[in-house]
Amino acid sequence: MSADVPVTVAAVRAVARDVLALELRHANGQPLPGASAGAHIDLALPNGLVRQYSLVNATGQATMDCYQVAVGWDANSRGGSVWIHEKLKVGQALRVTHRATCSEMAPEHRRVLLLAGGIGVTPIYAMAQACAQQGVDVELWASARSAPRLAYLEELKALLGQRLHLHADDEQGGPMNLTERLATQRWDAVYACGPAPMLDALTAATAHWAPGSVRMERFKGAEQPASERQPFELVLQRAGLSTTVDAHESVLDAMERVGVDFPWSCREGICGTCEAPVLEGEVQHLDYVLSPEERAEQRRMMVCVSRCGGGRLVLDI
Numbered sequence: 001m002s003a004d005v006p007v008t009v010a011a012v013r014a015v016a017r018d019v020l021a022l023e024l025r026h027a028n029g030q031p032l033p034g035a036s037a038g039a040h041i042d043l044a045l046p047n048g049l050v051r052q053y054s055l056v057n058a059t060g061q062a063t064m065d066c067y068q069v070a071v072g073w074d075a076n077s078r079g080g081s082v083w084i085h086e087k088l089k090v091g092q093a094l095r096v097t098h099r100a101t102c103s104e105m106a107p108e109h110r111r112v113l114l115l116a117g118g119i120g121v122t123p124i125y126a127m128a129q130a131c132a133q134q135g136v137d138v139e140l141w142a143s144a145r146s147a148p149r150l151a152y153l154e155e156l157k158a159l160l161g162q163r164l165h166l167h168a169d170d171e172q173g174g175p176m177n178l179t180e181r182l183a184t185q186r187w188d189a190v191y192a193c194g195p196a197p198m199l200d201a202l203t204a205a206t207a208h209w210a211p212g213s214v215r216m217e218r219f220k221g222a223e224q225p226a227s228e229r230q231p232f233e234l235v236l237q238r239a240g241l242s243t244t245v246d247a248h249e250s251v252l253d254a255m256e257r258v259g260v261d262f263p264w265s266c267r268e269g270i271c272g273t274c275e276a277p278v279l280e281g282e283v284q285h286l287d288y289v290l291s292p293e294e295r296a297e298q299r300r301m302m303v304c305v306s307r308c309g310g311g312r313l314v315l316d317i
Contacts, residue, residue, distance in 0.1 A: 004097055006027035006028070006094075006095055007025060007027055007093075007095065007096055008024070008026075008027050008092070008094070009022060009023070009024060009090050009091060010024065010066060010090065011090060016149050016150055016152075017146075018073035018085075019070055019119060020070065020071050020084065021056070021068060021069070023068055024066055024067040024069070024094065024096070025065070025066045027093060031063035031064065031065065032063060032064045032067055034063050035055055035058035035060075036058060036060050036104050036130075037059050037105055037123070037126040038104050038105060038123045038126060038191075039058045039126075040053060040123070041067060042099075043097075044096075045083055046093075047079060047083050049079050050097060051080035054123035054126065054193075055067055055068065056069060056126055058126050059133055060130060069122065070121075070122045070151055071084045072118065072119035073085050098273070100265075100271065105130065108188070109189040111136075112131055112139075112188060112189055113139050113186075113187040113191075114139070114190075114191050115140075115190055115193075116140065116143070116192070116193060116194060117142075117143050117194020117195050117199075118143075118149065118194055118195060120194035120217070121151050123193050124142075124191065124192075125151075125152050125155070128160060129159065132159055139164075140160055140163065141165045141176065142156065142164065142166055143166075143168070143198070144168060146170045150166060153166075175197065175201070178204075179201070179204065182206055185209045185213065189212075189213045190206065190213065190215070190216075191215045192216040192217070193218075194219075195219065196219070199216050203216075219268075219270070224284070224286055224307065226247070229248070230247060231246050232244070232281075233311060234254050234255075234313050234315070235313070235315070236255065238316060239260060245307070245308070250307075251308075252274055255303065260317065262274060268304070269286055269288055269289065270287070271289070272289040272302065274303045275301070275302055276301055276315050276316075277299065277315065277317075278313070278315060279315065279316050280314035281310055281312055281313035281314055282308060283308065283309065284307045285301065286302075286307065287301075287306055290302070
């Protein structure tokens with residue numbers, strides 16, 4: 001859902017090593033639009049960057065007093081997390097430019113496993129709160145490289161008690177063994193968010209599970225090796241424009257280069273904002289938004305990451 005809401009930073013606190021929690025309130029003091037568990041916001045920063053952050057306190061309310069997000073320090077940051085950790089102060093004016101839910105929980109799932117890795121605990125914590133409110137039988141496995149990096153630890157303990165299981169890689173000699181733990185399907189669904197190795201391990205461990213019972217949110221989309229990228233012709237049918245998408249650029253890059261202002265948010269293939277209708281061409285899907293069935297239809301694509309497998313791609317734009 002699009003939005004353009006002025007907010008003010010009301011509080012900043014550390015909730016784990018290298019993790020800051022922000023409390024954002026409407027600049028005019030009025031309630032903020034509500035959101036479902038798993039929702040995220042696009043936050044426009046004063047340095048010109050727009051970054052996505054999961055809402056920690058979204059549980060399906062119609063309105064919210066504040067938005068709570070957590071930001072992990074990222075040594076490879078492109079400017080978002082570093083700016084927040086080094087420069088953000090209480091009282092700073094910001095803007096929420098977009099609000100969306102990519103991993104909304106299904107109401108028919110009554111026995112749920114939540115799996116969080118590192119800063120991926122942020123949407124998972126919101127889901128845990130929603131499950132508790134709705135009487136869902138929930139269990140949460142939270143992992144991090146070390147115990148001090150487990151964010152919202154005390155809050156999760158108070159919320160879940162013995163249904164919370166913690167894993168510190170340095171104490172356990174490595175990552176959680178998901179293949180062993182998930183040998184049998186004891187839950188209606190698993191909702192997970194975390195780094196790519198954890199989610200890849202989850203995918204492999206649950207390959208025998210019922211379709212649709214594993215839902216995950218990734219930090220980054222798949223990246224096609226440079227050696228496999230080929231240039232192709234891009235036709236924007238309604239705009240009456242055509243151009244060549246070079247091997248080093250995305251479809252979205254090419255659209256912007258010819259003057260087309262198309263909505264986007266993550267540029268990583270994980271949020272779904274830049275979905276575009278396809279009229280012609282073989283799409284190489286590199287996103288984590290579309291289902292296998294939707295990919296097979298070849299009717300839409302995420303233009304920030306997906307490419308054309310042939311020589312010509314025609315979009316209904």
